[in-house]
Amino acid sequence: EVLLVESGGGLVRPGGSQRLSCAASGFPFTSSAMSWVRQAPGKGLEWVSTIHTYINNTYYTESVKDRFTISTDNAKNTLYLQMNSLKSEDTAVYYCVLNTVEGDYWGQGTQVIVSS
Numbered sequence: 001e002v003l004l005v006e007s008g009g010g011l012v013r014p015g016g017s018q019r020l021s022c023a024a025s026g027f028p029f030t031s032s033a034m035s036w037v038r039q040a041p042g043k044g045l046e047w048v049s050t051i052h053t054y055i056n057n058t059y060y061t062e063s064v065k066d067r068f069t070i071s072t073d074n075a076k077n078t079l080y081l082q083m084n085s086l087k088s089e090d091t092a093v094y095y096c097v098l099n100t101v102e103g104d105y106w107g108q109g110t111q112v113i114v115s116s
Helices: none
Strands: 003-007 010-012 017-024 033-039 044-053 058-061 066-073 078-083 092-100 103-106 110-114
Touching: 003 033, 003 078, 017 033, 017 092, 017 110, 044 066, 044 092, 058 066, 066 092
Parallel strands: 010 110
Antiparallel strands: 003 017, 017 078, 033 044, 033 092, 044 058, 066 078, 092 103, 092 110
16 A cells, blocks of 8 residues: 655745655655645645656756755655745645556645745
8 A cells, every 4th residue: 555644844934944754655666756746725736846766867846946856765765855945935735746657646745834
């Protein structure tokens, strides 16, 4: 059974940093495509970033390039999202997603609030 558990959300001031984690189990983590997707209050889902864990290729939506970094610790089966220079518009629930040809698996989400 695929299990994705996010953590690391919270309240952070504009300009601050936060690191999200996603503990994964139930699938071959080192040969997967994994993403972060967010949903701001009252808005739809927005893709943020993807990593191919087997070749470490990374992709970002334009609004987070040069501020966010997606990475993995394959020994711990954990996905990360390092978020720097946070802005109020980054406020959202962040979801960890496993992308497969059969479909996507989602974690429960972790909320990030960027506010002074």
